[in-house]
Structure formats: structure tokens, C-alpha cells
Amino acid sequence: MIPKLTPELALDAGIVAFSKALIAAGYTGDIETSYASRLAVATDNSVYQALPQAVLLPKTTDDLVILTSLAQTSSFSHIKFSPRGGGTGTNGQSLTEHVVVDLSRHMNNILEINVEKRWVRVQAGVIKDQLNAFLKPYGFFFAPDLSTSNRATIGGMVNTDASGQGSLVYGKTSDHVLALKTVLIDGNVLKTHKMATFEAEHRAQMPNSVGRIYRQVLDSCRDFRPQILAKFPRLNRFLTGYDLEHVFNDDLTEFDLSRIITGSEGSLGFVVEAKLNITPIAKYKCLVNVKYDSFASALRNAPFLVAAQATSVETVDSKVLNLARGDIIWHQVKDLITDVAGTEMQGLNMVEYNSEQQSDIEEKIAALTARLDNTIADKTDGIIGYQLTYDTTAIGHIYAMRKKAVGLLGNTKGAQKPLAFAEDTAVPPENLADFIMEFRALLDSHNLNYGMFGHVDAGVLHVRPALDLCDPEQEKLLRSISDQVVTLTAKYGGLMWGEHGKGYRSEYGPAFFGEELFTELRKIKAAFDPRNRVNPGKICTPFNSADKLVSVDGQKRAWFDRQIPVAVKDSFDSSLNCNGNGLCFNYEESSPMCPSSKVTKDRRHSPKGRAGLMREWLRLTENAGYDVLAQEQVLQENRSSFKEVWEKVKNTLAKSQGDADFSHEVMEAMEGCLACKACAGQCPIKVDVPSFRARFLQLYHSRYLRPAKDYIVGNIERTAPLLAKAPRLVNFMLKRKFVASMLEKSVGYVDTPLLSVPTLSQQVGKRYAFDLAALQQLSAAQHEKTVLLVQDPFTSFYEAELVADALSLLTKLGFNPILLPFLPNGKPQHVKGFLRDFARTASTAAQFLNQLQALDLPMLGLDASLVLVYRDEYNKALGSARGDFNVQLLHEWLAGQTLPNAQQSAEYALLAHCTEKTALPATEKTWQTIFSKVGLTLKPVSVGCCGMAGTYGHEAQNLENSKALFDMSWRKPVEQFGTEQILVTGFSCRSQVKRLVGDKPLHPLQALLAAL
């Protein structure tokens, strides 16, 4: 039985009082103080971890004004705050032990656009891709790019002065900020924009913090201008944090205080709104992928490509390329970066051209390709080939791969994981190749593994050396490499933080700025935040304060992970390996990635949140002396004894009376998961929540009783065949209001699906009956034409007509289909964490299916979510005992068959199941090819999760979220095309459409059957 866990559950009294006072003062935002909520923001993508005391999620600027004003009162003047957006920082920028103020959940509205004057005004929590999706119909985009564009916020971008691909042409975030609205720690609202210097001088007279700030910045930036100009490298990525130089224009007639705030890493105040310059989307784009025999060749060739007037030049090494080959992303890009026969591609430069004029782009491309052809013919410069594309979707796919590179690097096997700490160096581009050679020599001297990519046009290199920080010696190595990289970048005229900001690297600030300028920085910090209360320790501390800067040696995640035994870490690697890059926060509503995160906007309900909670739970159970793996073994082998059940009754009673246990918080996050497995397919590290969730549920229920609905769901494969013996009676009962109400109240189950009438056996009789002996004696000709249809509980008992149609289709195609007897698959048991039962079910099914595999006949299944369990969960549960049986999905098999022409043409829209799309990314393309083979048109529609996911949508506690998910990305295409024109591959999804729209759409096989 798992122990009760109560880590730091009691809150600091000051924080409790502050929370109460906030509500009394009219604050409307969320206040989260649970251990789980605090843990969810205790990490970013860095090596560090800091547990805050609370998380405040304001809804309005007024909320921030209330918060900061209240924090001025003597009772609360000790509380400190750190602003947070997407939490995608790579160096702990938003981490704090104080109070997190997260602007991403609510303050994410686009407020105003002025197309004529080319600007947009947004709240700080707006996500960069969200903004660009909004701007696209107007023909504009927000130009500074970053790899985390689908989850990083404008507030975060402003505060790290983010930039990325194309920065030579498109600049950094600071180049596009027209105005900022910032709430200062004293409750004043500071509005900044470019103005005449005399106006700034006028503002400097104001008798408040705003006046004080203007006075100090004017003094520091004007009086020390010669030192400032002399100090900073003349680089595109000159520096981040308090941009002393660009506050003024060249002749000092214009002044822009926003330049101090951009890149300030939340250390000066809370940015609530930004007015941003927007850029027209180039009409013509071309991407040339140039392939090299070595990474060094790719780097040395970059200046030539920049000189060839490219808009941007990006590079990746062979390591990144090879990792991409093993990822879901590869199927989208493989035709654009084909291998070159006889040579190994070791480096790739992605060269982009943008233009308003087609002729312009064509001239440039013609000149470049002529040069490339000559170079390839001469076998010089290490160029082995190139490919180009004008297709903007294809270009988007290539960049998506490049953007995923960091995540992919994180998916390295073994204890040493690629880490961010020197990952964004910038040197003058002409020094890059030599710098990298020396950097490589440094890493090679420590025998470290690493992959490299970067923005070679701007001299920015991304590298994450692989270290195991659980080994104290390697933690020391991190410090030593870090120091050496600072020296190396200085030697090549660059700087260590060329893109991502300083965070815990702030300790290098004094040496970089020099004492004189660093003192000015501190005076500016003091003018904004005299008592060091906003993101303390980052960038600099206020002048005259004895507070310390955060350091590279700050507390790391590894300090916590070291407490978990290696065997447990290895066993739960699908949660431990999450590196916090935040890809699972993907805002895009039509992407399958994490529906629960999208619908709740609660970080606990994301794959990262769940992985972090699991990690902490494993640490705490270990510290409580509990051996998780041994206990799992016991649970796998034994049922609970009477004594244990009695203990569970007592514990469950205590829980209902409010007895605290961290396990309840973990449970809450796990219960919100739809078990859709999008994370397992799309997370670059392959964090697989359903697999560790099932294990957690089993462990949790060794201490607490299960709800009745778990037993209903877990046993559905056993009860459905029984209920299907009297389907009319069962349906009659289920349709009674009092039964529905009783089911909802007693077991929390709603909209229970009705059984098929007539049943499958009534529909197909004995026509396709299974006879093993007969199958074993098939002639070669009969064998050729025989296929086996594997039943699943959902289609067979709730959608029998689909199974009957599948059998008819196979017959129509000239095959002799055999309907295998129904055998439980075990998925519902797995989802609810009945792992002992699941192992038995899987073992029985695997034995049967292996027996059939010996017949060497195709075995086909209809519902992907069940068929995929044979491939993944069976492997995990049974190991080698799983055998080698292979159940194909119908479309996988159909793709290899000769198909007749359709009788008439028809057009359909395909809405594919999210589990299927993420595990089998070729699904939509395969169905499309099958349809086009027979002369039908099928267009895939991008949709996320439908909100049903097995039984999730039928649980009363999830009903609201289930409907909201459907509305998010399904309702529109369903209404646009109509249920007769959409084809839906998932049983759950078809049921959800029926439940929320009224009509049940067809499976693609039914459209094929009708057309052939």
C-alpha cells in the first residue's frame, strides 16, 4: 500500500494572508497554492528547479495593479514575484522560490489591429503562432521567429528579446516593439514608446517611480554612451537585458524606454500589453536545402550563402538529421531532403529566399543553383547536392523539423541527456566555423555527445552537450564547461547568451558588462524595483543592495532526481525524461497534442505537468521508504486481502473528510487525462502519459478504493457480450430517464451508448464463421483470398453495421473474410489501471492471435485505438511473450491491394482519430491514396481530439470538457461538410458526433463499400 505523502503542503502564513487579502481587494484572477500547481511551474527547459510558494494567474491589468499595490502594504512587503509566460526558458529565467505570476492562462487576447499603420496591440499572454494565425488573413505576420512559437508568449518574447530564424532580415523582438504597458512593483502603470528626448526629460520630472525611472535611464545611457558603444560587440545578437545602447537613436534625439524592458527577463515589472509592428507576408518564398559531406563544410559554406542574398540560412548537423529520421516529423520532410546516393549527408543548410516579386526570387535562385551545380561538379566545398521547393506548406514542414531539433536531441538514450546551459552562443558569422571547431574540441576533450544546429547567418550556434547531472562530477563539469564557453565566445568576439537570455547565467553579467556599466544596470534596476522584488537574482540586483545574483550552481532538477533509485528512474523513464521544452503546450486547437491541456489551460493537466508530478511522487515515495517496483510486483500477483480492503475503506473515508495526501493531487491530474496518447506520439522525448498513468492508478488504488465507474469501464469487454444477448431490453432500460439519472448519480456515467440492434450475429449469421481446422487446410488459392477480421468490443457490440460492412467490402473485393470470435483486448482495463487484469487479458489474446499468425493470413482490425494496444501496451506488459502476431488496420492492408474503380465519383472530408494520427502519421495520406486509387476524392481535415476518447466523454465529471473539446476543432468542419460528407475513422469520434450533432458519420470503409 502506498504511503501517505505530505510534502510542504502547509503554506507560508504570509502567502495565505496575501491570497485572502487579494480576493478582498477585488482581484479576479486565479490563485493556486496546491503543491501540484506549484510544481507545475517549478521547472522550465533548463537544468534548474525552484518550487514557488504560490501561482497567481491574473485576468486583467487591474488584477496586477491590485496585486502590486497590495504588495506595498507593510504586511506583504516581504513577498517577491516572478512573471511567467509559456515557461519555455532554457536557463531558469522564470523560475523562483517566491510567487509566480503567470500571464499565459487568461491574459491572451488580441486587442486591436491597425492594418494601415501596420501594428497590432496584444495582451502579454498571447502566443506567437496564435498572433500569426490572427494576422495571416490580413497578409501580415509578427516577424521575429523562435522555435517555441507554438507555446511561447509575447510577454516572454519581449522579456527575452527573442529572435531566431531570419533575424538578419526580420530582427529581434525589440526591433518590433512600438509600445509597452508595464505594471511596476509599486502599482504604477508605465507606458513606454519612442519619443523625443526632450519629452523623456519632461517625464523625468514626475515625482513618482515613473519619473525616477526616466531620470535614471536618461543619465545612465547618456552619460556612459562612449563606454556603451565601445563595450558591446557589433553583432545582430549584441546582448540581452537592459539594452543601454538602443535606448537612444544615433544622434540622441529620440528615446525609447521600451528598449530597457525588452530583454529584462521580468526583472523590471509585469508587461501586460505590447503594441507590435507587423510585417507583410512575402508573396514568394523558396527554400533550398543544400546537402554537405560534413558539418564543417556546411558551416564554412554559410557566408557564401548569406552573400548570395538569402533571407535566412539555417544549419543542422547529421546528428539532428538522424534523430529527425526516427521521429513522426520525418514523413513530412523526407521527400524534401532525400539521401544522395553513394555519400553520407553530414550537414544541411536550409537557405530561404523571400520576395515580393517572382522575377526577383527566380533570378536569385537561378544564380545560386548555377553556383551550386558548378561546385557539385567540381567536388569542392563539400556540397553533395541540393533540393528546392516553392511550396509554403513544405517549407513550413522543414522548419517544423528544425524547430523540433532541440526536443529530438533530448530523446537520446542513456543517463546522459543533452542539456541547455551554453546552448545559444553568438559570434560574428565569419568566426563561426573556427569558433565551432574549438568548441567541438572542448566538448570532445570531455568525451561528450552533442548535436549542433543554428542560425549560421547570425553566427548563433545551438549545442546541448549530453551530461548526467545526477552524477556530481558531471555537475561540476557543467560549471567548468560553462566558464570555458564564456571565455571562448569572448575570444571570438561574441557572447554566451546570443538568443535565450541569461537566467541563472546572470552571474557572468558583471564580467561581461564591466564594473562601470554593470553599476549603471544596477542603478536602473533600483529605479524600477528598489527592493529587489521582481524576479530577484536575474540580470542584476539593485544598486546598494546586498542581495545575490542567481548562479550556474543553483539548485538543479538533478538534486531531486538523485533521490530516485536508478532502477525506478529507468522503469519510469517515460516521465523522468521530460525536459520541459513545452512542446505539449501547443496552442493550436486543430493539433492533437494534449486535449486536456488545451481545454483546461492548466499546466498540471499537460504531459509536462503530469510527468513532473509523477517524478516528484516517485521521489517522495522513495523518501518515505516505499519500494514502488517491488510493490507493483506484489499488486501484479495478488488481489487485496480483506485487511487491505478495510484499510482502503478507512483511507477513502479520511480522504472524503479532507485528509491531505499529495497522491490525491497527482490523481486529480491523471484523472483529467483522456489517455489519447497524443503525447506518446508527438512529444519529442516520447513522454507517454497513459503508460505511467495506468501504473499510478494501480498504485493509488492500493491505498484508496476505486469508484464504481472504474469497474464498469474495466469490465466493459466482459459485460458487453452478455448485454448484447438482450440488446432491446438493455436499450429500453438505458433510454429511461430514471435509469440515466441513476447511472449518472451512482456511477457518474452519462449518455451511455446503446447496443446495436440487430446484433452483429443477427446481421451476419454464420456466413463468416471461424473454423480453425478448416483454415489450417486451405488450398493455396483459398489461402491467397482469406483474411481474418479481429473484433473489438466497441464496433462489434455498439456499431455492428460497421463490422458487417467491413465483411461486405472484403467480400466485394474478392476476399473470403473470416470473423474471428470476440476476445477482449484489454484497453479499458489498461486505461483504468487494472494492470493485473490487463496482463491476463493480453496474454490470452496474444496466445490466440499468435496461433492464428501461424496461418500466415492477414489479420485486420477496425478501430485504431484498440489495434494499437496490440503493438504498444502488449509489448510493455508481455515482453517477449507477446509473440510476433500482427494485426493490421484496414487501411494499412487496403493500401497494398488492387482495387476496382468506383461506380460514381464522390468527394469526402476525412476526420481521423487523434490516437491513430499521432501513432501512425501516414494514416490520412494512406486513406487518401486508397480513395484516389478507386477514383474518389478524400480531403483530410486538421482536427484535434473530438473529446470522447473511449469512455472519457461519458464520465459526468468530464462532460463539460468533452463538449468544449468537440467545439474547439470538430464542430466547425462537421457543420461545414455535414455528417454525410465527413468520414471518421474513430469509433469514439463517430459516437461523439452522433451525441453532439445528432447524426452518425460513416467510417471511410463504408463510403468505399457504397462506391464500389
Ligand SMILES: Cc1cc2nc3c(=O)[nH]c(=O)nc-3n(C[C@H](O)[C@H](O)[C@H](O)COP(=O)(O)OP(=O)(O)OC[C@H]3O[C@@H](n4cnc5c(N)ncnc54)[C@H](O)[C@@H]3O)c2cc1C
Ligand atoms: C526547445 C526550445 C527552443 C527555443 N528556441 C528559441 C529561439 O529560437 N529563439 C529564442 O529567442 N528563444 C528560444 N527559446 C527560449 C524561449 O522559448 C524564449 O526565451 C521565449 O521567448 C520565452 O517565452 P515564454 O513565454 O515561454 O516565457 P517564459 O519562459 O515564461 O519567461 C521568459 C522570461 O520572461 C519573463 N516574462 C514572461 N512573461 C512576462 C511578462 N508578461 N512580463 C514580464 N516578464 C515576463 C519571465 O520572468 C522570464 O524571465 C527556446 C526554448 C526552447 C525550450
Ligand code: SF4
Ligand atoms: S512532455 Fe514532452 S513535449 Fe511536454 S515538456 Fe515534456 S518533453 Fe516537452
Ligand code: SF4
Ligand atoms: S494522453 Fe492525451 S490527454 Fe493524456 S497527457 Fe497525453 S496528450 Fe494529454
